[in-house]
Amino acid sequence: xxxxxxxxxxxxxxxxxxRLRCEASGFTFNLxxxxxxxxxxGKGLEWVSSISQGSHTRSYPDSMRSRLxxxxxxxxxxxxxxxxxxxxxxxxxxxxxxDREGLNRGQGTQVTVSAGSWGQGTQVTVSS
Numbered sequence: 001x002x003x004x005x006x007x008x009x010x011x012x013x014x015x016x017x018x019r020l021r022c023e024a025s026g027f028t029f030n031l032x033x034x035x036x037x038x039x040x041x042g043k044g045l046e047w048v049s050s051i052s053q054g055s056h057t058r059s060y061p062d063s064m065r066s067r068l069x070x071x072x073x074x075x076x077x078x079x080x081x082x083x084x085x086x087x088x089x090x091x092x093x094x095x096x097x098x099d100r101e102g103l104n105r106g107q108g109t110q111v112t113v114s115a116g117s118w119g120q121g122t123q124v125t126v127s128s
Contacts, residue, residue, distance in 0.1 A: 002026045002104045004096045009109030017084040018111055022096030023077060030054075030074040036081045037102050038092035038111075045102045048094070049081055086113045 008020040020036070036048040049070040050059040060068045069082040079096060091113050097105035 002098060004098070004104070004106030006094065006096050006106045006109040009094060009111045011112045011114055012086050013115060014087060014113055016086050016113075017082065018086065020081040020083070020094055020096075020109055020111075022079045022081075022106060024079065024096070024098075025077060027098070029077040032098050034070075034072060034079045035097045035100050035102075036070060036079075037095045037097050037100070037105065038090075039095070039108075040089070040092040045095075046092075047100050050100065051079065083111075086111070088113050 003025045005023045006020060008018060010018065012018050022034070024034070030053055033050055033052050035050045037045050038048050039045050047061065048064065049068055051057070051070045051072050053074075055072055058070050060070075067083055067085050070080065071082075072079040081094070083090065090111060093108040093110050095102060095105040095108045097103075
């Protein structure tokens with residue numbers, strides 16, 4: 001049966017980047033478009049990106065186009081999503097899917113964007 005396993009999520013600082021990975025099995029991977037979807041807390045599924053079988057066509061929502069890059073490695077049944085300039089509103093569970101509706105999707109990988117407990121830092125200079 002269709003199996004999709006996502007990984008690569010985590011907690012990232014605002015402005016940071018993340019590369020999500022999805023490993024597919026149970027179907028002929030190179031015959032299908034692949035999609036990334038996301039679901040923010042309390043919201044529905046949102047389409048994030050699509051890639052055609054041979055990577056010739058890559059699609060993104062206009063609002064996120066400049067910050068996303070989808071890719072795939074058919075010989076390894078892998079699809080990737082790189083996101084840059086992450087913002088707090090990007091916090092969501094990210095799913096790899098064989099369709100835009102998410103009918104065949106994995107369990108997801110969580111991406112959290114937070115400044116966390118990091119401070120501004122302090123400069124240390126060592127000089128003789």
